[in-house]
Amino acid sequence: xxxxxxxxxxxxxxxxxxxxxxxxxxxxxxxxxxxxxxxxxxxxxxxxxxxxxxxxxxxxxxxxxxxxxxxxxxxxxxxxxxxxxxxxxxxxxxxxxxxxxxxxxxxxxxxxxxxxxxxxxxxxxxxxxxxxxxxxxxxxxxxxxxxxxxxxxxxxxxxxxxxxxxxxxxxxxxxxxxxxxxxxxxxxxxxxxxxxxxxxxxxxxxxxxxxxxxxxxxxxxxxxxxxxxxxxxxxxxxxxxxxxxxxxxxxxxxxxxxxxxxxxxxxxxxxxx
Numbered sequence: 001x002x003x004x005x006x007x008x009x010x011x012x013x014x015x016x017x018x019x020x021x022x023x024x025x026x027x028x029x030x031x032x033x034x035x036x037x038x039x040x041x042x043x044x045x046x047x048x049x050x051x052x053x054x055x056x057x058x059x060x061x062x063x064x065x066x067x068x069x070x071x072x073x074x075x076x077x078x079x080x081x082x083x084x085x086x087x088x089x090x091x092x093x094x095x096x097x098x099x100x101x102x103x104x105x106x107x108x109x110x111x112x113x114x115x116x117x118x119x120x121x122x123x124x125x126x127x128x129x130x131x132x133x134x135x136x137x138x139x140x141x142x143x144x145x146x147x148x149x150x151x152x153x154x155x156x157x158x159x160x161x162x163x164x165x166x167x168x169x170x171x172x173x174x175x176x177x178x179x180x181x182x183x184x185x186x187x188x189x190x191x192x193x194x195x196x197x198x199x200x201x202x203x204x205x206x207x208x209x210x211x212x213x214x215x216x217x218x219x220x221x222x223x224x225x226x227x228x229x230x231x232x233x234x235x236x237x238x239x240x241x242x243x244x245x246x247x248x249x250x251x252x253x254x255x256x257x258x259x260x261x262x263x264x265x266x267x268x269x270x271x272x273x
Contacts, residue, residue: 017122020088024119028091029083031111032098033076052101053079060097089167092123092130099128127158131165132243138251145182145254150189153257156182160250164243172246179246179253180225183218186257190264196222208263218256221249 016024053075057068061078068075082094095112099105109125116124116134123130126139127146133139145157156178163175187199200218203209 015120015122016088018088020091020121021119022084024115024121025084025091027115027119028095028112029080031108031115032079032083048102050075052098055101056094056097059101060094092167095125096128096130099125126161126165129161129165130167131161133247133251138247141251141255141258144258148257148261150186150261152185152189153182156185157250157254157257160246160253164246164250170243170246172241172243175246176225176241176249179249180222182257183253184222186260190260203260206267208260221252225249 054068056079057063057075058065079094083091086094099109099112102108105128109128113124115121122134123132124134124139125131126133126142133142142157142161145153146161148154148157160175160178160182163171163178184196187196187203188194191199191202193199193202197219200209200215204212204215209215
């Protein structure tokens with residue numbers, strides 16, 4: 001915090017939710033414009049950057065290909081205008097597009113997240129999607145599950161993030177269903193049991209779950225998503241499902257998958273024999 005903010009001379013920044021101030025826009029543009037997000041080991045960084053601008057022109061804006069010509073410096077103005085003048089959601093859409101087009105997007109995503117944090121934006125990159133999650137520990141748990149070696153966990157959690165981060169039409173119900181499906185999959189996979197209940201009991205018997213309350217907690221979350229056992233607010237009624245529930249389920253299911261994977265990795269023999 002700078003001198004002015006510490007001494008109450010300059011008011012603190014407000015959280016930028018569904019908005020984007022000038023400082024945030026300029027800083028994100030600077031991330032894209034500076035060449036240090038491009039890996040020069042694979043060729044000319046300016047050629048790489050020009051190619052990204054070309055893809056923004058043709059793939060993001062859907063402009064005629066024959067109207068694009070020249071170098072990055074002759075063509076970057078239209079990209080700059082999106083960053084500085086377009087609607088806040090369009091800027092986030094562009095960031096996602098750029099992250100997917102860059103061959104080495106980790107640097108770009110990391111730099112963008114630092115700017116989003118500094119400018120109090122209520123969004124962060126999780127993997128290559130802009131999501132309304134700002135807690136760094138929560139992001140680490142979700143990304144840990146997404147980058148799991150287990151393909152089905154990867155797909156379930158990735159879909160859960162996709163449903164949650166859809167700015168125009170978020171699908172909280174299906175985000176929750178995908179998140180809990182990842183839990184069901186990893187439990188059944190590592191135990192070779194046909195039901196989640198049987199899998200949880202096997203995990204408990206092998207001291208991989210802490211206690212009966214732990215098992216009951218996971219079971220209740222699972223039954224909540226399926227509307228079983230007279231759960232009053234089942235997912236059959238979509239109006240009861242909001243962002244807070246979907247975010248909670250995404251984070252806790254990701255963390256549980258990471259927990260089980262970590263515990264299983266320490267066993268001398270697998271449980272699914």
